[in-house]
Amino acid sequence: MNSSYAKNNYGRVFEQIVKSSLARNIVELGVLYGYSTIHLAKGLAYNKTHFGIFGHLNSYDLWESYPYKHTAMPKTQDIINESNLGDFITLNKGDAFEVYEKYDDESICLLHVDISNTGETIKRIMPLWNSKIRRNGIILFEGGSVERDNVDWMLKYKEPPIRDEINSNKIINEVYSVNTYEKFPSLTALHKNKAG
Numbered sequence: 001m002n003s004s005y006a007k008n009n010y011g012r013v014f015e016q017i018v019k020s021s022l023a024r025n026i027v028e029l030g031v032l033y034g035y036s037t038i039h040l041a042k043g044l045a046y047n048k049t050h051f052g053i054f055g056h057l058n059s060y061d062l063w064e065s066y067p068y069k070h071t072a073m074p075k076t077q078d079i080i081n082e083s084n085l086g087d088f089i090t091l092n093k094g095d096a097f098e099v100y101e102k103y104d105d106e107s108i109c110l111l112h113v114d115i116s117n118t119g120e121t122i123k124r125i126m127p128l129w130n131s132k133i134r135r136n137g138i139i140l141f142e143g144g145s146v147e148r149d150n151v152d153w154m155l156k157y158k159e160p161p162i163r164d165e166i167n168s169n170k171i172i173n174e175v176y177s178v179n180t181y182e183k184f185p186s187l188t189a190l191h192k193n194k195a196g
């Protein structure tokens, strides 16, 4: 499937994080063709079979309203139906900077953010979503490596680096521990250490 995550098999990482965290309520921002969506759901399917844990993934995208690379929700729904993981996934249309309002505080176990991330994305997402993450919950951001901050479009449009924002972000520093998987495109895992 067409995804920058596929090259280095990040699907395995998504699946494993869901298995080891036993996450139940998962939210994803940025779906496109559903590569990360399907692998997060594989973890949920494993947890159902092996531990009787019924988790669910709500995934949001702007679909045709996004002016750059995008697809239509029914096309991604077809891909998900073919994967036989449809019971674990609900696709939604929604803006990453608005749909946080649908969630209660400390209700989300795992949030995955992949909306053509830049440092600005992290800066805006953290204050909106932090309170929604439960203690010991996880936020996954696409990016965080130096290589990812230097891809053509980040340099061309002078986008603020993700890594600098992660290092300087007050909420991240005070509430989360940070680990970045460095293989391209890289993935940063924030583990919530404190309530709030």
Ligand SMILES: C[S@@+](CC[C@H](N)C(=O)[O-])C[C@H]1O[C@@H](n2cnc3c(N)ncnc32)[C@H](O)[C@@H]1O
Pocket: 002, 003, 004, 005, 029, 030, 031, 032, 033, 034, 035, 036, 037, 060, 061, 062, 063, 066, 069, 070, 071, 094, 095, 096, 097, 114, 115, 116
């Ligand atoms: C890099 S793709 C997601 C890739 C996908 N997670 C994967 O595993 O391959 C980015 C997606 O984010 C969506 N997007 C961009 N800005 C958004 C926003 N503010 N809210 C929701 N979705 C957004 C785009 O429509 C696009 O489909």
